[in-house]
Amino acid sequence: MEPITEFVGRGLAKFLTKPVRQSTQVATVSQEQLLANLQPADVLLVEGDTRVSVAIKYLTQSTWSHAALYVGNALPSSTPWQLPQVLVEADLKEGVRAVTLAHYAQMHTRICRPVGLSDEDRKRVVDYVIARIGQQYDLKHIFDLVRYLLPTAPIPTRFRRRLLALGSGDPTRAICSTLIAQAFQSIPYPILPEIQRTWSDNPMQADCYAELYHIRNVSLYTPRDFDISPYFDIIKPTIKNGFDYRKLTWSHDLKEHAQIPCEPTETNTD
Numbered sequence: 001m002e003p004i005t006e007f008v009g010r011g012l013a014k015f016l017t018k019p020v021r022q023s024t025q026v027a028t029v030s031q032e033q034l035l036a037n038l039q040p041a042d043v044l045l046v047e048g049d050t051r052v053s054v055a056i057k058y059l060t061q062s063t064w065s066h067a068a069l070y071v072g073n074a075l076p077s078s079t080p081w082q083l084p085q086v087l088v089e090a091d092l093k094e095g096v097r098a099v100t101l102a103h104y105a106q107m108h109t110r111i112c113r114p115v116g117l118s119d120e121d122r123k124r125v126v127d128y129v130i131a132r133i134g135q136q137y138d139l140k141h142i143f144d145l146v147r148y149l150l151p152t153a154p155i156p157t158r159f160r161r162r163l164l165a166l167g168s169g170d171p172t173r174a175i176c177s178t179l180i181a182q183a184f185q186s187i188p189y190p191i192l193p194e195i196q197r198t199w200s201d202n203p204m205q206a207d208c209y210a211e212l213y214h215i216r217n218v219s220l221y222t223p224r225d226f227d228i229s230p231y232f233d234i235i236k237p238t239i240k241n242g243f244d245y246r247k248l249t250w251s252h253d254l255k256e257h258a259q260i261p262c263e264p265t266e267t268n269t270d
Helices: 002-016 031-037 051-060 119-130 139-146 157-164 176-185 223-228 252-259
Strands: 043-047 066-070 085-091 095-100 108-114 194-199 209-214 232-235
Touching (some): 043 223, 051 223, 085 176, 119 176, 176 223
Antiparallel strands (some): 043 108, 066 085, 085 095, 108 232, 194 209
16 A cells, blocks of 8 residues: 555645746845855745645645755755755655755745754754755645645634644654754754743742743644744845845836826716
């Protein structure tokens, strides 16, 4: 049964990774700006343009459908004339792999940076994902996702996250958000932990409490969680490098457009 599952799963992966024709994405940041601002262990969120991206964005009600980890120069270059592979991701067809920044040159992206991460822990996170290059994507996850691409009744919001907590449970078969969540959990570093308040038993300190952090199941994490996490900073290269709107060079079309008065709408009173 396993070979049949593998065969069908790969066929589904090929189908799900086909780009959606009506996608009109525009990259808001250049590769040069990304490269100048990314740091090892940064999470790069991507708004994908494939069929599976549509499913993930629908289930999570988010712009982001994919996540990759920036590893800097931790991987050796195969040849001097090739672009360096600086991102590690879990791809639907190829499994855990390293890719260049140019792979997402035309995509809308966002940099999410863990706050206060030490150099040692930053390296540990990077080493974690690099050690898993070559592992395969969870093919059972593909079967689960494809069900939500079919015409079905709308899925209530409260169930969407649970529907992504699927898969074989085999740690050698990673999905994109799970791989990165596991890497940060290994430090450990919080993403969106469950926080429980425990009140003090001391009658002299009845108004005092302690916050206990509980690690959530890594399979419950989605790309959106790195965006909304209170422990990750959002890095916008254009603003970080000093943005001055007065220094922008606008085309002449803008000035001409600004000089065209708005014509009043005629109202038929008959």
